[in-house]
Structures are given as structure tokens and as C-alpha cells.
Amino acid sequence: MIPLRDSVRPKSFPFINYSLIILNIYVFYKQLQLFPDELEPFLQTYGVIPAKMAELSPWLLLSGQWEPFLPFVTSLFLHGSLLHIGGNMLYLWVFGDNVEDRLGHFRYLLFYLIAGIAGSLAHIYFNPDSSVPTIGASGAIAGVLGAYFLAFPKARVLALVPIAFFVTITEVRAVFFLFLWFILQVLNGLTALGVGRNAQMVAWWAHIGGFAAGAFFFKLFKKRK
Template sequence: MEDRLGGFTYVVFYLAAGLAATLAQVAMSPDSSIPIIGASGAIAGVLGAYLVMFPRARVRTLVFLVYIVRFAELPAIIVLGAWFVLQIFNGLASITAMASGGVAWFAHIGGFVVGLLVGFLFRGRTKGTTPSW
């Protein structure tokens, strides 16, 4: 992503995705006393932009089928789409009164959505060029 966006734009994007991720988590858990620490929301933003810009790229991943574990190369749209659905499912499950834990699911969701938006904004951009807008 850095190669496609250029160094400065990538840093601004990464920080914006991290900020949006933090705001999403705070909006969904305003009464939480647990600090939000980490870069997972910003990284989720990078994943979202990657999904839009390289949906057919092959991602090598482990696939678990009962007792069989294999490596498989799957399109990014499948791997990251499944990952995003998992974030939504876990985020909704964390809203319950009984939920506790240390994963900021809504930070992942917020960062990913910002990444999708940035990906659409820069989708036609080639290596390190300035956007036409």
C-alpha cells in the first residue's frame, strides 16, 4: 500500500485510519474504562484499502478443515471479506452485558471502513503518483 500511495500519503492515511478506529471504538463503548492501545485499527485500514485496490490478489493462508490443515492461495476479497464479517460478528457479540475482553472489535471495523473509502479514492492511482483530483 505504501508503494501505491507514496510514503507521505501512506503515513497520513495510516494515522487517519487509526484515529477513525479509535473514534469508532469509543462511540460504541463510551462507558468503557479499558484503555485502547495498539495499532490494529490502523492496520485494519490498510487491509480495507488493499481489498479495494487488489481484490484479486492471491493471499496465502492456512485453511482448517476439521483435522486437515493446508495452505491455500485465495483471492483477497474472500480472505478479507471473511475477516471483516468475523469482526462484525464479534463486535456485535461484544455489546452484550456479559461481554468483556481486550479486543477493540469496533476499532477494527472503523479502520477497515476508512480503508475501503481511501481504497476507492486512490483505486486508479499508479505507483507513487499524485491523484488527479
Template structure:
């Protein structure tokens, strides 16, 4: 997990060394631009080969700002250790990377004509959240909600947290289909694809004898 976090941080630090023109070129080359694959004429005109599929993975290590990467890595740090302890580093890495790739594919399918590059680890982390909720459904998650400016803390089981979070993604993603402007720059369908992928990948990667447990080895809060 720390190698994944370190790679994300190093990639972001590299982004910060680029001037605006270089950064734009870099993000279009290594971020995921759906039109590159579904509108081939546009892709060739933009200098983006539709036969280069590496962006389905590389985009998951790129971020659009400091808050973007901090929130993603913080969430990974919260949900990742318990799951990595359970699966082992190798299977954890497979789950994370595969969920990220499948999240990217889902986003591309539902946004086929988009010429905007999508960036971020959110899809992969959605897979981690789903797998965590399946593996540790009764772990308590402390949630912060702001009511106007008043912070309210409360705790919910991981399975409830993941279920509510997923429902929000589905509602937002469905709204985006009818009103593209409702997306707000967030790749909702990447979150949905990553979440479902994480759930299914856990079932494939985990030993069938393992049953859901209550984890006691790390932090729960998010």
C-alpha cells in the same frame, strides 16, 4: 512501512523494560481508555485528562504481548509493501495513521464507559487490508485454517478475504453490543472503524485514474 514497524517494535521493547506497576501506569496514560473522555469524573479521579487526545494515536503503537505484536506486524508486512509501492511512502503513512486514529475513535464511541485501555495496531492494519482489497482485489491470498489440529491451506482473492474478515468483525462487534462479555478482549469496533476508514481514505488519497490491478511485486500469503 519499515519505519512504522520499527516504531512498533521499539515501543514494545520499551514496555518490556517497565515493571508491572510502571507498565500499568504507562498503558493507562498512552493506551486509549474510552471512559477518560466520556466519563470525565472517572478520568479526573484516575489522573487522566479528557483533553489529552494523543492516546487516539499512541495506542496504535502499543501491544499487549509478543504474539499480539508479531501477528500485527506480520500482517502489515504482507499487505503493506504493494500498497506503499502504489501510494508512495507519504500517502501510505497518512492512510495508516489516519485509519488508526479513526479506528480508535470508533472503539471509543461504541465502548464509551470502558475503563480498560485498548492497545494495538489492528485498527490501522484493518485499514491497510481494506485499501489493499480495493486496489488489488484479485490478488490471491493463501489462508491457513486449523481443522482440529490439521492445517488446511487454500487461496482466495483479496476482495473475498477482506469481505469475509470484515463480516466476522461486524458479527462479533454486534454481538458485543448485546453481550459485552462476547468481546473476548478484542476491539472489534476498532477493526470495523479502521477497515471502513481505510477504504474511504484510499479513495481520497489515490489518483482517480488508477484502476484495480493485479499486483506482482510481493508476497500474498497471510
């Protein structure tokens, strides 16, 4: 299912969510300007490489050496294709504004980054030997979905739904839409465990870890009434 819009309107202007979308698109535009021989070292530098990141010690952060951990953030703004960034930004557009409204602007930005990092850590845990750079905002956006799942279960999502050889537009409950999305990630993640770690095309466990982290940290970050 492909979401088109939801039924909840935010009470405040979601400028952080819009800024994240604009920044992702801008970075992807700059990526397109790189030559093939420039793109690979660029992704090796700013993407999350599980085999490399798994060797890092948290003590480096305590000693002020944060540069090796920078890919945990930079990878969230890189994408591999137009379809990749288009799908991610569509989900962020539909669901992110209301989560920002519920958390508050600064908390939402912090929440987004933490969920993305948690997604990367989950991917590293299940693929510690992979040398393939992991890029994309999917883990962070999965965190947004986890928060939306808890905050707006009764909301309705207008979505494109494929039925056999046809596609129809219908409204579905957000709780059903997101539950189905999460189950599909888990099924694909379990299937991917039997695939060569350097052959996986999608970081399914980043989605799963991001969603779980989003649901957990939403409870901590949401504004008190």
C-alpha cells in the same frame, strides 16, 4: 485464516511500512522492560481510554491543546502480548507494502494514522463508558486491509487455513480473504455489544471502523494516473 504472503510485488521500496513494523517491535521491546507497577500507569497514559477520550472537546485542538489527544497516536504503537503484536505485524507485512506503493510514501503514513484514529473513534462510540485502555495497531492495519480490498481484489493470498483438526496451506483470492475477515469482525462486534464494556478483550469495532475508514480514505489518497 492466517496470511503468509500475497501475489503482488510492489514497484517501490516500502520503507514507511518497514519503518512502522520496526517501530512497533521496538516499542513492544521497551514495554517488556517495564515492571508491572510501571506498565499499568504507562498504558493509562498512552492508551485510549474511551470514558476519558469521549469527554474531550474538539475545541481543545483549535486552542492548541493537543496533548490530551496524543493517545490516539501513541496507542497505535502499543501491544498487549507477543501474540497481539505478532499477528498485527504479520498482516502489516503482507498487505501494507502494496498499499504504500499505491498511495505513495507520505500519503501512506498519513493514511495509516488516520485509519488508526478512525478505528479508535469507532471503539469509543460503541464503548463510551469503558475505562479499559485500548492499545494496538489493529485499527490502522484494518484500514490497510480496507484499502487493499479495493486496490487488489484479484490478488491471491497464500494462507494457513484450518480445516477441522488439520491446517493446510492454500491460495485464496484477496477479495474473499478480506471479505471473510471483515464479516468475522462484524459478527464479533455485534456479539460484543451484549458483553460488559470493561470485559471486552478485543476492540472489534476499532477493526470495523478502521476497515471502513481505510476503504473510504483510499479513494481520496490514492495517486492519480
